[in-house]
Amino acid sequence: MTTPDTRPTEAKRLADIDWNNLGFSYIKTDLRYLSYWKDGEWDEGRLTGDNRLHIAEGSTALHYGQQCFEGLKAYRCADGSINLFRPDQNAARMQASCRRLLMPELPTDRFIDACVQVVRANEHFIPPYGTGGSLYLRPFLIGVGDNIGVRTAPEFLFSVFCTPVGPYFKGGLTPSNFITSLYDRAAPNGTGAAKVGGNYAASLLPNYEAKKRDFADVIYLDPATHTKIEEVGAANFFAITKDGRRFVTPQSPSILPSITKYSLLWIAKHRLGLEVEEGDVRLDRLGEFAEAGACGTAAVITPIGGIQHGETFHVFYSETEPGPVTRRLYDELTGIQFGDREAPEGWIVKV
Incomplete structure (x- = not known):
């Protein structure tokens, strides 16, 4: 049978x-x-x-x-x-x-x-x-x-x-809240700029602890001083200044060079007419920014509603709605990816 x-x-x-x-x-x-x-x-x-x-x-x-x-x-x-x-x-x-x-x-x-x-x-x-x-x-x-x-x-x-x-963080373009971590994602002269499994294994415990407190993930700070933002969990960080004119993202030898981030730097400058800057994003100067977000292949763009640091919770544009510049960046990026907007030369390979 x-x-x-x-x-x-x-x-x-x-x-x-x-x-x-x-x-x-x-x-x-x-x-x-x-x-x-x-x-x-x-x-x-x-x-x-x-x-x-x-x-x-x-x-x-x-x-x-x-x-x-x-x-x-x-x-x-x-x-x-x-x-x-x-x-x-x-x-x-x-x-x-x-x-x-x-x-x-x-x-x-x-x-x-x-x-x-x-x-x-x-x-x-x-x-x-x-x-x-x-x-x-x-x-x-x-x-x-x-x-x-x-x-x-x-x-x-x-x-x-x-x-x-679908989206890496639940809600897609709905803002998520994050918390700074005392753990370091990578050593200053370690493998932070390489996409290797050890960096992610080290992130499992901080991520677990953040989610227990109802945050989407952690914000990793610079390992030397813990005064500057480096990465958002498994994504890169960006922010928009209050005048709406500058796109700012951290720069450090221990940050993974995100392809999405560098695409957004180009889009911000050439499509949105913003000034772009890679530099320090200090925790004590978050008040300079109207919007913030996490970006990466998996995350695409996830707006950051607020960041918990110690006893302080800093809210950016909104905990419920993406900011206007973040929305424009998202629309432009996904428009290029899905073929609805013209792509810069060499960005798209047709299968």
Whole structure:
């Protein structure tokens, strides 16, 4: 007697997805990309349906944190086409992370090709245009192979998988409140500017404690003095001055260089006509700013309603509504990503 196949069909799996109410959580898609580095070179790479990795127990990724990752998105446009947003910048940032951790770099064309293959293979998982959702891609590179000593790995694995997502912070463009942390995200001369897992492992406890107090996440301060804002949890920070003329974002060697932030710096200057500045954002001068926000691939733009620091709670524009400049930045950025507004040259790769 043949046992009936009770696995859900692809049509059923897709029908079960509520495209208009996606959160930021894992949904298994059909195919992902794998490529191995051994004896000084990368293999040709391939797509696989298996979402489990089989790696050596002595892999440096498991014991010494020799790994890095990226995050980027594919967007469904109104005409049905698909946009990848600035994948060359993700490739360049991953290459910088690899240099910091003594891992082989993946060439930019190989990185983009892998992302394109994964998007094409999972196109039916891209949320429909108008839902606000997107297909999140997670490229990662890890040290593998038989090893026990503290040294660079003998082999490496590069992979890209994807999953449909909605907003990272609940509420999308609704403001969220944050609290400053006594924990440091990264050391002044550590790996803060590299997108490596250790930075995020260190953030789990502060994030947990912030959420217990009903805050969306923590604000990390500069590790040397704890007087200046550096990052917002897993996102970058920006603020708009009270005169509405300046876009300000922190500058520090321990901040991850956000592709979204640098895109917003360009948009603020060239599309909104604002002055832009990377510099110190001091806690004792928050009163200079009318609006503030968190930005990143996952967060897109999340307005910051207020920041709790010690006994003081500082409110920016509103705890319930995004400020007008933040709204314009969001509309311009997402308009470019979804193909509704003209993109600067080289920002969009059509899949």
